[in-house]
Amino acid sequence: MSKDNITDIAVIGGGAAGLAAAIEAKTAMPKAKVVILEKLDRVGKKLLATGNGKCNLSNINLSSEHYHGSVRNAMRIISSTTSAKDFFGSMGVVCIADKQGRIYPRSGSAATVLSALRLRMEELGVETRCGFEVNFIESTPKFFRISGSAGEKYPCRRIIVAAGGYAAPQFGTDGSVIRLLRSKGCHTTKICPAVAPLRVRPELLKGLKGVRAKGRVTAYSGGRFLKEEAGEIQFTESALSGICVFNMAHLISNYDGKLTLRLDLAADMETEQLAGYLRVIQYQRSKHTVEELLTGIFQRSLALWLVKNGLKRNMTDEISTLRDNELIQLARFIKAVDFDVISSASWKEAQVTSGGISGDCVDERLQLRSEKGIFLCGEILDVDGDCGGYNLQWAWSSGIAAGRNCADSLRGAVL
Ligand SMILES: Cc1cc2nc3c(=O)[nH]c(=O)nc-3n(C[C@H](O)[C@H](O)[C@H](O)COP(=O)(O)OP(=O)(O)OC[C@H]3O[C@@H](n4cnc5c(N)ncnc54)[C@H](O)[C@@H]3O)c2cc1C
Known part of the structure; x- marks a missing residue:
């Protein structure tokens, strides 16, 4: 096969991690041919749905307590790669943080983030091939051959796998590439829906x-x-x-x-304070039924549910008939x-996958130990973060790291 027919870097999956990886790889090695293979008809579809359409792309407080999983250097990767604010700042996207430290594009629109990524890919010359569902990766002594579900073949020197996990299959992620990697000797940790x-x-x-x-x-x-x-x-x-x-x-x-x-x-109240409030209500509403005991402090349906489940009383009993120990018992119930x-919940309702390809399967450069030349990033790996921008931050950081390491691994190769 002529070297011109072989792509240098094929990125499987055009989500957050795949887009960041492709941009970083092409930036590090401008002459390399970098192509994203995406199963859906467009890249970045999930990105548009993030943060209720506003894209909570990172968080000011990126401490380890917010991350779970078996990739041992995940926090080092996050702290050593360009921050999301700078990554997007370099593409003209202004980011702001809310009171809880969640970082969003100032526009309040996820489309701002996706179009900035697309513009940067266009400037760099990153190619995309949509409608390409990867279903097999074959290794030959000199290159890899990726097969698509329609029978197409794609030869390449290096692969970055950024195909996500199982969460939100409506956005193209059904774990198919995790299964494919299992057949290549990778093992997974326990997988279940997270941020759900x-x-x-x-x-x-x-x-x-x-x-x-x-x-x-x-x-x-x-x-x-x-x-x-x-x-x-x-x-x-x-x-x-x-x-x-x-x-x-x-x-x-x-x-x-x-x-x-x-x-x-x-x-916001200690049990004693809450019991005190209930005593005041008992005085104020003494002639009403217990149904009205909590309606001044909770939404009506919740107030009724708490009284029904926290007091062993008929709903028609008068509030004045409640004993003090019943008020204390109800206060304790409300607080516990x-x-x-x-x-x-189902994968469809989940935002993230807990578990994935085990951290043992990749080295510190996020390269598969069992198959050199294949790099992994994003949710496909066993890293999940709390809700609040932590998962997209992992996608950007691991994508940047995998993209750079993958390009570095090609240095010296004739392009
Ligand atoms: C509704 C929703 C809201 C969210 N909001 C936030 C938020 O505000 N902040 C936050 O930090 N996180 C959020 N998340 C989580 C975050 O979106 C993900 O963790 C992140 O997108 C993972 O990035 P990824 O690139 O690894 O995978 P994905 O973004 O899932 O991208 C994987 C891509 O691979 C493609 N693909 C899959 N299989 C194949 C195949 N066989 N061949 C070719 N392509 C394939 C898919 O179509 C997809 O485009 C949200 C998730 C959801 C579902």
Whole structure:
């Protein structure tokens, strides 16, 4: 085969990590032919849906507590690569942080981020081939041959795999390339949906569908404290949702069937303070039924649910008939409502994959140990972050690192 027919670097997957990897590789080696092979009809489709269309592309606080997984140098990669703010700043995108430290494009639009990436690829001459679903990678002594599902063959010298995980298959990610890498000797860690709602028994949530409440979520397993986070808790027909719940979902990989979420629905008050408030209400609303006991402090459906489940009373009982120990018992209940988690939500509802190709399968340059010349980046690897820009940051950083290392590995080769 003539050398002109062989692409220097083929990037599998045109998501956040693949776009960053292609840009970095081409910047590091301008003469190299860099091509993105993307299964969908356009690159960056998932990117447009991130952050509710606003693209929360990074976070000011990039500490290790927000990341989980087995890639040992993940934090070093994040701290040693160009920050997302500078990466996008160099493409003319102005970024700003909100009060929680979440970084967004100033435009408030994910399209700003995608079009900046596309413009940079155009300037550099990165090529894209959409509608190419990779289903096989063959290694020959001199090059790789990538096959597509329509039978097309694509010879290349190096490969960067950036095909994502299983989460949100509606955006092209169904784990097919993870399975392909397994057949090449890679192993995976336990895989489950992360940054996702958590399912509980639906009968426990009766009457709560659509309710949103501020509070604190604490995760326990067998009484052992695991993690806590404050924020808005959302109730659906069969699941608990909201960012503070999303951030507990990765725990399923270690505590499947043994995870309990405790909700503190009055995190801004001590139990004694809450009981004091209930005593005042008892005085003010003494002639009303217990249905009205909590309607001054919670949304009506939540107020009714708490009274029904926290007091063993008929809803028609008068508030004046409540004993003080019942008020204290209700205050304690409001501050510690327990739900056993049945499972996480479906892949379609999840934003991220917990688990993936194990960190043992790649070296510190993100190159496969079993097959030199193949580099991995993004969600396909066993790294997942909390909700708040951490996952896109990993995609940019690992993409930049894989792109640069891949280009470096070609140095000396005749291009
Ligand atoms: C609704 C939603 C909102 C999110 N919001 C945020 C947010 O605001 N902030 C944040 O940090 N994270 C967010 N995330 C998570 C973040 O989008 C992902 O972690 C990140 O996109 C992963 O990047 P990636 O490039 O590794 O994979 P992906 O972005 O998933 O890209 C992988 C690409 O590979 C392609 N592909 C897959 N298989 C093949 C194949 N066989 N052949 C060719 N191509 C293939 C896919 O079509 C896809 O384009 C969100 C996720 C979702 C679903």
